[in-house]
Amino acid sequence: MSYDLYFWKSAVGKPSEICDRLAEEEVEDVAPSPEVERFRAALLRRWPDLADGISPWAPDLDWRQPWGREDLGAYFVSLTLPYSVDADTIHAIVALADEHALVVHDPQTSEEMH
Numbered sequence: 001m002s003y004d005l006y007f008w009k010s011a012v013g014k015p016s017e018i019c020d021r022l023a024e025e026e027v028e029d030v031a032p033s034p035e036v037e038r039f040r041a042a043l044l045r046r047w048p049d050l051a052d053g054i055s056p057w058a059p060d061l062d063w064r065q066p067w068g069r070e071d072l073g074a075y076f077v078s079l080t081l082p083y084s085v086d087a088d089t090i091h092a093i094v095a096l097a098d099e100h101a102l103v104v105h106d107p108q109t110s111e112e113m114h
Contacts, residue, residue, distance in 0.1 A: 009033035032074035039100040053080040
């Protein structure tokens with residue numbers, strides 16, 4: 001089992017609908033932001049082992065086989081974590097997203113996290 005989290009700066013719509021669109025790499029109502037890219041870089045610096053569960057594909061994952069569009073890194077980050085991930089790690093990831101003033105959405109509970 002896995003646990004998903006979505007992160008973005010600004011978007012139009014309900015968070016659950018935004019997540020559904022982002023899962024399909026549809027970003028029409030999502031604003032790109034350098035904060036999303038900075039969050040992603042900080043996330044991968046702190047937890048490099050999360051690279052296998054991060055999307056969308058971007059050049060910072062050059063060792064991983066590309067899939068999907070390659071121009072979405074400024075729009076959102078989707079993170080698939082093993083369900084066994086400890087709560088402290090999730091809290092630290094959410095705190096990092098808060099430092100970058102990003103929306104954090106948990107599609108499992110349909111709630112924003114802060």
